[in-house]
Amino acid sequence: MNPFDPEDYPLRPTVRRLARLWWDERRLVLIGLACALAYSALTLTVSVLIQRAIDGAIVSGSGGELWPYIVAIMALAVARFWVNYTRRFATSRVGIRLEARLRQMLYAGYLRFPRAFYDQHPTGQVVSRATNDLFPIRYFIGWGVVQGFQSAMMILGGVIVLALVNPRLTLYSAVATPLIGFVAWRFAHLVMPISRRVQAAKGDVTEAADEAVVGIEMVQAFGREDDVRHRFGGKAASVRDIVVRQASVEAKHLPALFFLPTLSIAAVVFFGGRDVIAGRLTIGEFVLFNTILLQLTWPLEALGWILNLAQRAIASAGRTFAWLEEVPRLPEPEHPRDLPAGPLGVTFAGVHFAYPGEEEVLEGIDLDLQPGEIVAVCGGTGAGKSTLLNLLPRFYDPTEGSVRLGGVDLREVPLATVRDAVAVITQRPILFSITLRENLTSGRPDAPWEEVEAMCVAAGVADFAPDLPDGYDTLIGERGVNLSGGQRQRVALARALVTGARVIVLDDPLSAVDTHTEHDLVMRLRPAVEGRTVLVAAQRLSTLALADRAVVLEDGRLVEDGRPADLLEGKAAFAGLFGDEAGVA
């Protein structure tokens, strides 16, 4: 069992937690329930008044006045309008608020979940859990609960009214009505798995489209358009097949929901009609039966829907609560210590690391960085360089051994302090869809602009930023300008420098920049990182020019350590990695 992929919350605790959240909105909840009760009473009374009007004032020979009935019906109808409006509005607000709150709680959780959580779950899943997955909860809380109560009241009240008028006819005519609820429930029950499959099939279509669009250059370069079209067409056809299957379930159930009430009408007309002929039932009461039975159709149907909605809402809430409660956060120290002032040294002491359920990537790393020292980590593709680097900002904790900053174990320092002290540049630079300026200062919003500009010069952002459409105020990302890989890397670099962090972690920071530009940047970077401790993963000799010292990582262990120039002269791992590159041309 992976702790970062917890099982869904069990039924009872889920219901309890959901009920607590619901009851937090009790003012609106109580208004809704009161209105539901009033609505049922008003609706039934209106029906009874119509019956009285027919029997007392309309049927020939009754001789009564019609106007009082009409006025009363109208007054009650207006009252019912207000009650109905108030119930709907109050109740839907409860659902909307609860949805917003759950989403906020989830998002707050996301911001604190460790990297290991994100290694487990695809982005799409994490996003939809905080968006689409919450909708059933909103519908259930914002409509289902109170509508269910109202339906129950309507059915109860309707049956009582009818039974008071004519118990035998009530029995005959109401026989088929529970079927309405059953059919609605069964339909929802059958259609849910299918509509989930429709969603999944649509997800496949999206994925196929996404791949073809993002990978279009590959597709066209190899002339494989027909393959991807065939693949996409297949996925699109399976969406059609499932939607048609869904329609066939609808066809089997939905028309029945129209047909079943007509059975009751038939029963009333037949048995009630005979009673009217026999003088046991007035024509008004005959109308009352029809009216109330038609009025019960929707509440019965609604109960079926609500039952199903409840299942979905609870399943969804169970997943949500499981993430909120069970996903382990990186533990914060009980007695937090502070980092010493001034430049910080970095120590890896006997560090082992394995991703959950996988083999060890780091098998005992011992490495000391003096304050202000620049050390390069070299090694073949997949040697574990990035993993080692990811321990320093405490993205992960080592499975064994410790990582220390200024002599203090990272786990004894508040997380925020560690991350203030350590700035990171990831291998694939991540920028946000905001302006270039905001991206640059996102690590330290109050940075004075002169300082930012200086760092932009050092990181090579100043070389291209003025040429962007709006200079530093250009919007970056999907809705703005797409920067090239090398430009993105330089922005990420400048952003990290701007933070003023005392330790900088660079994961192959200039791989997308040409060698000539890189050479320039390295020259400018050295003064910019003066006094800061830097750990840099490097693939090219030109990046290594930045470092005072290099270590070589091979199969999870450090096999070499020394000055790059000295290592190059040796015949061992480092020279193997870079030797022939040093003598180009």
Added chain:
Amino acid sequence: MSHRQRTGLTRLGRYLRGRWGFVTWLVLVATGSAAAQSGGWLLVRAAIDDGIGKGDRGTLTTVVAVYLVVNLGGWLCQLMLIRGLASVGQGIVLGLRRDLFDHLTSLSLRYFSEQRAGWIIARVTSDVDAISDALSQGLPTLVSNVVLLPTTIVVLFVVDWRLGLVAMVILPPTLILSRWFQRMSAVAQLDVRNRIASVTAQVAESVSGMAIVQAFNRERQFQAQFDELNAENRTSNVWAQKLFSVFFPSIELLGAISTCAVLVVGAHLLGSGELTIGTLITAIYLLQLVFQPLQELSDVYGQLQAAAAAMVKITSVLDTEPDIGDRPGARPIGPIEGAIDLDAVSFAYGQTDVLHDIEIHVPPGGCIALVGQTGGGKSTLAKLIARFYDPRAGVVRVDGTDLREVELNGYRRQLGVVLQDPFLFSGTIADNIRFARPEATDEEVRDTAAAIGLDRLLRRLHGGLGHEVREGGAGLSAGERQLISIARALLANPRILILDEATSNIDRPTEVVIERALDRLLHGRSSVIIAHRLATVRRADAVLVVERGRIVQRGTPAELAAAEGPFQQLAGALETPADLPAADAGARRSAVSARGRR
């Protein structure tokens, strides 16, 4: 708006070809269903007046039996209608989606670089889905209610024209109310959709950039941004719900008013003996049938509007003409030798040329390297050779034939292209290697992987070649992805290989393995290499230095290294790594030459 909708509809009509008979049948079925629903009440009237009123039990029994049969018929009609409409609607959706996708994949790279990926994908997915929703949910409601409303009104007039008039008095305010609601709620729903889209975008961006959010302690700012969007979404939802909360009770109120009106008018007519009690009762129920379609149509109105808007955007894609494609009379191309000639080629993405008067000649089996600073035009040159773009002036020839005169697909199938940030498709690593030649055997895939040193990486991964690649290759390092895409290009057995910064994230020893494999595998084939790392270009027959869209220097690697010029400047960045403290350049060079040059 109406004009746009028409263009949309005519396009959809195309997918109904050969099914018009079926569509006509469905309209008949819908009419049957509506007739059963409103006609049933005529039977109830007969039961009351002829059966109950006259005390005739026999007639009562007969009428009730007929009533049940009619409703059973209505049931069957609805059943057929729902199935039939789904089959027709989904046929349209599938046709549209396929055509749209086929069209998209035939558009040139220029289109994909001008449009955002997310925008394009939304056309094939959420826009087509909007049309699908309208067709599968909206259409049955639309068809049955559009038929039901007039049918019911006709039946009302048949029952009694004066009660029919009462309905006509109630109808205008109901229509006005529905119209108001449709307009308001369409705006409100659009707002809700936009708000939830912003929330989703915020969550998606923070989730995919979480490493940086957390590394820079930006949690609080992101939470604040999110809270704002979440609150906006909440507010807009509340407004939309308020509209719904007003509309449905209003319809209910209008229903009560109409019932009262019928009671008043009916009582009057009943008193003067012009109306039967059965007619009066029937009219009350028929009136409710008038309100029901209006309510349901209001529900689907938003869906129909969203579909119309989606169709406009889809049309804009379908109307984009592919600017790179086979010309009329394009010839099929046989196996090529691999001679590449660029004659006086100039090229511009927009107005200004980014390549000026380029001359390149590669003999069959030759290897050229393009070097120079980022943004100089190296990648654009490679893209012209792959015919992702056509030159603005000049000609690109392969084996002496202008590329614009041959069939594109046949040419590209003889290319192998590797990019700096290679894209991996979902599926296993083997699937990815096999992408360009799906018929390749497992053994061929294994051998190719081993030839470039990919086997070492595969041992580390669960399942080896069968390892499932996660979205876009997440979980694999940049170097690993490059290795896989090189294997992909090699397996394609290309006549021309284009490597655009293909090994920038790969360590040098692995790159050497790859180069040896290339030497062996590409014997007698042409290649174009773009590289940052100068060690990489040593295997080229000729090196071309590209600066600001011009070739400023060319020669063999040895010649260029010896001559003063731009290449020495580029190389100089490496040649004197003064930054490597206390480096003894001489010693280093001898160590290298001992390793030997090709």
